[in-house]
Amino acid sequence: MGPTVHLLQGVIHVNETNLQTYKLFIRPQDLSALKENIWSDDPVTGSLTINNKKLDIDVVYRGSHIRKFKKKSYHVQFYKPKTYRGATEIHLNAEYKDPSLIRNKLSFDFFSSIGVLTPKAKPVVLVLNGRQEGVYMELEAVDENYFKNRGLTIHSIFYAVDGDANFSLINDDRKPKNSLDLGYEVKYGTEEEQLLLNEFIFKTNTLTKAEFEKEIIKYVDVDKYLKWLAGVVCTQNYDGFVHNYALCRTENTGLFEVLPWDYDATWGRDVHGKEMDYNYVRIEGFNTLSARILDISNFRSNYCSLLNDILENQFTIEFMEPKIADLHGKIRPHLLTDPYKRDYIKNFDEEPQFIMQFIKDRNAFLQAELKKF
Incomplete structure (x- = not known):
């Protein structure tokens, strides 16, 4: 019998922790x-x-496609000073189609908990030219500085x-x-690295x-990779197998590994914010590399x-519920001043329960699939 889904006790309470305010000015x-x-x-x-x-x-x-939305997302590059908090660039995501506004952050924290190298994310409040723009998610860029800040030497980064x-x-x-490298953008790396990818x-x-x-095993x-694959399968990022990742090669192993990116269409919703059935994505995911790896009995095992x-430890209601409650509580008071989201506070308050129900259903589905797999 699966875990019982409980209503979060803190979803409608104000969290005393204020979000940082970022003041953006563009002429x-x-x-x-x-x-x-x-x-x-x-x-x-700008500034x-x-x-x-x-x-x-x-x-x-x-x-x-998110550029079409009323609430825009921004790519920010620092040039004076050239770095801030160890970064030369950041992304400010509007999370416009995610009624919870937490799916990116929740996904990255989940990936990190299962041992996948993952960008940091945190909710902030954005003010543009003195006007409230509401709650945003600051996403760490995956670039040379990302690895430098973690004491790693990077050979190549492909988006x-x-x-x-x-x-x-x-x-x-x-x-x-x-x-052969169609679909990739070189973020960092030499021509030799591109030939290695090919x-x-x-x-x-x-x-x-x-x-x-x-x-x-000489390349990947x-x-x-299997940890990353399991993370995509659990969070059910439909695009995540062939998109929404960074392929990186570090000096410490000399091997490629995959980092997740753009995980707002997860935890039971698609890119349009519509409900996605918990059994929509199969247990083995889909791309050529995954198919070939899982065809090897040792790797499959x-x-x-x-x-x-x-499924026993991290992708559970017991593990995820406090994280969901904490993020929801931090964001909720600021949603009331978000000009794009304040009229949808009811939807926002329903999302923690929705996400937990997805975890329960998806977990049970994957447990059943594992027995056949």
């Missing part, structure tokens, strides 16, 4: 230019004041920017790729089963053991 003419061409990636200058410290920045809208980053020779339209993808698709088992940290442990 009116530059803000108008951004609004006139939301798809432009050319930044404008961001945090804790009474004024920072000169470059800023532009971020994301793909999976669309569904072509599927570890396959076939693109998202089921046609042969004209480039080699890795080529071998993933062309080696025999026996060859693959011996060779893949399989244990870490390790995945089953790992996923079973996560």
